[in-house]
Amino acid sequence: MRLLAVWLLASVLLASCVQKKKESVQPINTSxxxxxxxxDEVIQTDSYTYLKVTESGNQFWMAVNRQPVEVGQKYYYDSALEMKDFKSKALDRTFETIYFVQSFSKEPISEKKATASMQEPQGKKVExxxxxIDVEPVDGGVTIAKLYESKKxxxxxxxxxxxQIVKVNKNIMGRNWLHIQDGTNFDGKYDLTITSSELxxxxxxxxxxxxxxxxxxxGAGYFYDLIIENGSLVE
Structure with a gap:
């Protein structure tokens, strides 16, 4: 009986340790x-500063706009956009998980300032x-209205x-965000967002x-019911 009691106690303690270990590796709250x-580590590229950082015992990678950053220093940031399997062409490296941060500072960021500084890839206000604008589709192409009407x-x-390009946001999360309109409109939807490495x-x-x-x-409230990804310009 004593051996059984010891075994049960050990099982409870082991389960407790496993649970604590699981809790310690939870991802950061991106909202x-x-x-x-x-x-912990700094890698500079032409556009981004890649950082290996530690927060509450969790170590992960984040990327900020290129800026001087010191190893060992404490920094503050606002909401982060999580990207899975992100390929950095500049580093020729794929990050399993990386967080793109807009506001990053040695000084604490107030909620008002952080909210104002957040840059949206598409801009929540549609153009x-x-x-x-009256652009004819190419042979074999599709209009924006038809795309929204039959999106499934x-x-x-x-x-x-x-x-026609109506808005461009450059180099956000490693890509450019192009907005186009062709003059067609389906149920109030006429603006199409496209991500591309081209400009x-x-x-x-x-x-x-x-x-x-x-x-x-x-993540962080950036949701698209329809988007075109990995767009390439056709001559």
Whole structure:
């Protein structure tokens, strides 16, 4: 009986240790503002500063806009966007998980300042519908209205769209975010967001091929019911 009691006690203690270990490796809360990390490693590239950091015993990678960062120092940041299997071309390295941070400072970031400084990939305010835009689709292509109207039919498929660039956000989360309109409109949806490694200028009419993704959630409130990813400009 004594041996059984000892075995049961050991089992309880072991289970408790396993539970504590699981709790210690939980990922950071990407929706909270004003968090603190200690920097363990710094890698500089032309556009980003990659940081291996520790927060509450958890070690992970984050990326911020290029800036001087000191190893061993404590820094504060706001909400982070989690990216899985992110490939850095500059480093020729794939990060299993990395967090992209907009506001990063040695001084605590107030909630008001952090909220104001957050830059959205697409900008939550959709660009106004431009009635003057009237772009014909290319042969074999699809209009923006048709894409939204039959989005389930296009999910996961590669499509070709043609439209006028109305907004560009450069180099956010390792990609450029292009907004196009072609003059078509389905149920108030007329603005299409495309991620791409290539760039175009506002006002330019472009033809782009890419893959349709539905219900894309980048975290921290950045959700798209439809987006075209890995877009490439067609000559």
């Amino acid at each position: 909270s503002l004003m968090r603190a990390v200690t920097v 106004a519908y431009n009635k003057a 039919d296009y999910s996961g498929k590669q499509v070709t769209v043609r439209g 175009a200028e506002v006002g330019q009419v472009v033809t782009i091929e890419g893959t349709v993704t539905l219900d894309k959630d980048f």
